[in-house]
Amino acid sequence: MDKEYVKELTNIEEDFAQWYTDIVLKAELADYTDTKGCIAIKPYGYAIWENIQKYTDDLFKKAGVKNVYFPILIPESLLQKEKDHVEGFAPEVAMVTEAGGEPLEEKLVVRPTSETMFSTLYSKWISSWRDLPVVYNQWCNVLRWEKETRPFLRSREFLWQEGHTIHATEKEARERTIQMLEIYAQVVEDLLAIPVLKGEKTPSEKFAGAENTYTIETLMHDGRALQSGTSHYFGQNFTKPFNIKFQNKEGKEEYGYQTSWGISTRLLGGVIMAHGDDRGLKLPPKVAPIQIVIVPVAAHKEGVVEKATELKNELEEKFRVELDLRDNYSTGYKFNYWELRGVPVRIEIGPRDIENEQCVVVRRDTLEKQVVKLDELSKKIEELLKEIQKHMYDECVERVKRKTTTATNMEEFEKNLKENQGYVKAMWCGDEACEDKIKELTGAKSRCIPFEQEHISDKCVCCGKPATTMVYWGRQY
């Protein structure tokens, strides 16, 4: 039975895209629905999102962020107030055109993002420097009518948080932009055990209406990059058309300085693709809904279920534990079942273990087994979970190293990308035409202009003209 179960999962190296879909469905993270392009997030997937939310929201609250909830429907005329913004989002919005059995006088956009709604309300509420800064966030659903969709990665509806702030000075707004990016980096690195690359998007990759867009990029198993969180500085691009003015300390009227920032359920796709392997999902202990699964061996023997239950009760005080007492599955089937679901630690306990006051502890990340004395179990597990979290992070760091190359000309660029997948570091002149050409030749886009710059050569990798910055390039999700 075991083998079959694993066999059902597509080989990760053979067909990564199908492997991904397999994991989503078989680990019961989500399922397709009758609403095309929209998924149902199932309990196991949603529990991961809840852990991300909790961790992030705690950091937000420490950073002075206040949660709110604003309408999902936005009058079409509001969306049109900022030129770049409407150009960017109009092609992918869903529209409510009738309600209560009647056609609406003005169409209502289902929010693809809420800059326009927040800006409209801010213009009403803000009048003095004393009202600033305003640092509001909402956890909500948004809709973007994508042509091609994939569970978590590109879904027509997804869950996210969107923070929107107004500040009295450019300096403060810029600082907030970076502060929130740093929080996202912490969420992804510390909670999800995925190292991030921090930097600024090139102008062509900016958010519609932003002055600057900052990003954290992560590298997946197959070497493609995933944009995992973004933070935008708007300057006065929205505060002017939306008339968000305040009286400064000198008594003069001024337009506010604005930011916005978001992470989404896309991160679940990141967790799957950064850590998974041929046996299935691999969850970092900190974010895993179930950190430990206890599988009794020869459960029909006297005392086994009792002892397993006792262990569960003990461990539950400190960890998130599941005890698998199902009587219609073999032990081997259960091992595979929980490996597929990426539970970080498995405990096996049978009659002989009980006799010897011990149990078998198996790590999901390395599949290493060890025998642990029961009176040391809780302490041992605590150490082990930390070790797994760290090891999973380190493995991803290794991958980034392995899959990052440098190039000084396009031949090298193409060769490296082909051989390594992953990131190519190369100099850029700042011209969008070179980005376009690189995209055309290699399929790679600029990921970001990293905060940590390196000097690789003097010339643009594409056109050979003098370079202004070093850019990370790569194929993306």
Add this chain to the structure above:
Amino acid sequence: MDKEYVKELTNIEEDFAQWYTDIVLKAELADYTDTKGCIAIKPYGYAIWENIQKYTDDLFKKAGVKNVYFPILIPESLLQKEKDHVEGFAPEVAMVTEAGGEPLEEKLVVRPTSETMFSTLYSKWISSWRDLPVVYNQWCNVLRWEKETRPFLRSREFLWQEGHTIHATEKEARERTIQMLEIYAQVVEDLLAIPVLKGEKTPSEKFAGAENTYTIETLMHDGRALQSGTSHYFGQNFTKPFNIKFQNKEGKEEYGYQTSWGISTRLLGGVIMAHGDDRGLKLPPKVAPIQIVIVPVAAHKEGVVEKATELKNELEEKFRVELDLRDNYSTGYKFNYWELRGVPVRIEIGPRDIENEQCVVVRRDTLEKQVVKLDELSKKIEELLKEIQKHMYDECVERVKRKTTTATNMEEFEKNLKENQGYVKAMWCGDEACEDKIKELTGAKSRCIPFEQEHISDKCVCCGKPATTMVYWGRQY
């Protein structure tokens, strides 16, 4: 300045409806938006909702509820599968008819509730008794295109949770229906300090498509009732049209038994209207985002701000505390400001207090002042918050007693309702015609058939025919 501030608030006895709107806006719980009928929930209002969510979700998890997230858009054809359901909801749905710049082939309903979406997915996932029960819930937004709207009480978009379950037996499903109603009763009584009346809705007041609808009803300041949470037993009304079948232990196919249950941001309206007074909002300590506000007196004097800050840091370990150091408002203004916002306890501390190692503690509910020694403050506050919570609950119990009468004929019914507002207890024959007539004569609807029945007379209060049950009647929000 003080008086003016209070004066701005409409007198609660003179114009309760306007008082309510004043509180919503002036206590900054919510504001109107450019999307007609939809409100923006501001940080202070949203923080109350977060506390309700947290408390409820903890109870849910203990009761085996698992959270999920399913699409907000439902193909129109799904809504139409259950006859009563579509009749009930079709008139008030909002429709997405175009997306991505093109008209949709099939219109998508913005969920007014998700029985149809859950049922469709359940039919796909459930096949054996081993899959049951399924007890899923989602915290989300829903839209109902109401003609007349009021912040929190009746908003076109609102936030809620909706639980949807499938069971192998009618008995288990019925037990779950009542179990969830009991959880709602606990939320409203224990957290929100509002006593509830538990009972079953009459057939004409049932949820569209349900066999039985159970409700918790609460009584507001003006004697009107607020339906505060409902739990529905569906029998097989949805499982048959949606084909939710399972193989039972005997190997036979059977349709599942279904329930659903929900509470919403409407509860915020309940908190406002059950507890508020002429000075504003009055929040029960358990749900108050700020439990204690510290207002320094003569803050410019040496050591006052320091001492107040010290107190804040100390109290913050156990309570949710705010320190009001604003220098552009008078102390009196601040007192009113925080009273309007319903903060349960105010601490005043000035130079003389510091000298005497004491402070002044003021209760929001009774406005009683007491001098408390600083070294006893934390303990004293803990007791006081409990006392306030209890006192606020008791006050509401008192109101229910005061405003509940019995009637054996319509003359008495009308007289009692006119004099007392509130609930009228009266016998009913079970005929909808009598409900309609009572509604027409008095404006009162049946609130529920309470679980705790009393025998008031043998005859229906309206038609005089033999009565089957005792019903609570009242005007409603």
